[in-house]
Amino acid sequence: MATRVPDPGPVEGNLTPWGARSTPGERFRRGVTGACPRCGSHDVSDGFFTLKDACGSCSWTFEREEGYWLGSMVILMASVLFCFGVFLAIGIIAFWPDVAWTTLTYSGIVLNLLVPIVLYRWAKTAWLGLHVAFVPAELEQDHASRSGV
Numbered sequence: 001m002a003t004r005v006p007d008p009g010p011v012e013g014n015l016t017p018w019g020a021r022s023t024p025g026e027r028f029r030r031g032v033t034g035a036c037p038r039c040g041s042h043d044v045s046d047g048f049f050t051l052k053d054a055c056g057s058c059s060w061t062f063e064r065e066e067g068y069w070l071g072s073m074v075i076l077m078a079s080v081l082f083c084f085g086v087f088l089a090i091g092i093i094a095f096w097p098d099v100a101w102t103t104l105t106y107s108g109i110v111l112n113l114l115v116p117i118v119l120y121r122w123a124k125t126a127w128l129g130l131h132v133a134f135v136p137a138e139l140e141q142d143h144a145s146r147s148g149v
């Protein structure tokens, strides 16, 4: 499998729209792998929980209007449900026929508290990737200037 390098970003004279530089699948994959969906750079985080204000490579701003990140919360909740379902299935199969329900319950509570914390930033890049896979025009937007930031 070929190693993909991040898009070098806007090069002087390169007038190709960002939406034409990648396929919807590439943009989605970039977001799900925690990279900038526009250029593929992993220089997107300020820490464990937060995205930078803009991509460190292509300067695409991650600031969005109020309510935009609701989609990432949906992805986060779906991830919690998925992880809990897998955990529960494995627990039941491992302990069958004497399933330790109390252990599974308390372990499941801890898991359901940890998964959203661990996946918080990932859910944001995944949501960005999913969004721009379907709305490539978003890649050309300069949210910073639009919102007056």
Ligand SMILES: [Zn+2]
Pocket: 036, 037, 038, 039, 040, 041, 055, 056, 057, 058, 059, 060
């Ligand atoms: Zn970028």
